Amino acid sequence: MVDFNKEVEEMLSLYDTFPKQIQEGYKKGIEIKSFNKKFKGVILSGMGGSGVTGDYIRVLGLNSKIDIPIEVVKGDTLPSWVNKDYLVVAISYSGNTHETLSCARQAYSIGANVIAITSGGKLEELAKKNGSPIVSINKNYYPRTAIAELVSSALGALKAQNINLINDNEINEAIETLKGTSRGEGLNIASNISDKNLYIISGCGPYELLANRWRQEFSENAKAIAKSELYPESAHNDIVVWQLDQMKNTAFILFVPDEKEKLCFILANLLEKIYKKQGSTLIKINPRGNNLFSKLIQSTLLAGYVSVYLAKLKGINPTDTSITGEYKKSLEKANLN
Secondary structure (H helix, E strand, O other), rough: OOOOOOHHHHHHHHHHHHHHHHHHHHHHHHOOOOOOOOOOEEEEEEHHHHHHHHHHHHHHHHHOOOOOEEEEEEEOOOOOOOOOEEEEEEEOOOOOHHHHHHHHHHHHOOOOEEEEEEOOOOOOOHHHOOOOOOEEOOOOOHHHHHHHHHHHHHHHHHOOOOOOOOOHHHHHHHHHHOOOOOHHHHHHHHHHHOOEEEEEEEEEEEHHHHHHHHHHHHHHOOOOOEEEEOHHHHHHHHHHHOOOOOOOEEEEEOOOOOOHHHHHHHHHHHHHHHHHHHEEEEEEEOOOOOOOOHHHHHHHHHHHHHHHHHHHHHHOOOOOOOHHHHHHHHHHHHHOO
């Protein structure tokens, strides 16, 4: 087995910076200029690690008291109903993501206000050319290890526009919760599932986001085959596969919802029984924190630790995502860059 200790330590050290990322990102975001405008809605455009930022903002928006919709675009085209009364937040860690640049250009063409969240590249150039606010992200990360700064920057930038999804106390509470999340927790979980070759990750309600994020982290860091089941929708389709006893070499990961989420709580109890009947490993994750943002970002940090240690235990380089370059090369050949 190849030893990737150096790469593993590099990744773990980057995930360790989550508390600092939250503090710095939020401050950067709230310091941008305000458009002094009441928006009809918010569009967050991004792909990959940058794109998942929009998922966090959307979930927080759905669970807040704001009176405008928040939509996420993961592609190169804005919806036809977006107009100059919308705020478009273009998020690209590298600043060179084709899809995000395309959406930003479309936003400018219709007269919409744009905020850029990036570490540089063409997006920064485009935003400067059009006089848009820019939240500059630290350049020394892999995009997936910069999630905390990307999300907190977006939250701060929206707050600067009087779109309040979070308050200062919740930010501070999230930072303290992150500080209480250890590498050891991740290593313990990874050690219990490292002999498996398939991972089923289930979340309900706001924790659908976590199921998807853990799947993505397992894919990028551990190169592990994972499937996310999103409840209650999966109770009407995906769940049927577990009628058969067929997944002996599978690890099931289940996010435990708050008891106040009655439907999700019922489903979690049912799933625990169903998964245990498969005779495979079941890991229950209890997101920690006193607010939704804390719970989401704490569980996200844990996903980083678990997936990196899983890579280490399987003898896999967690930093290598070179295959994604094939897609970028294809875009360049088609002059879509």
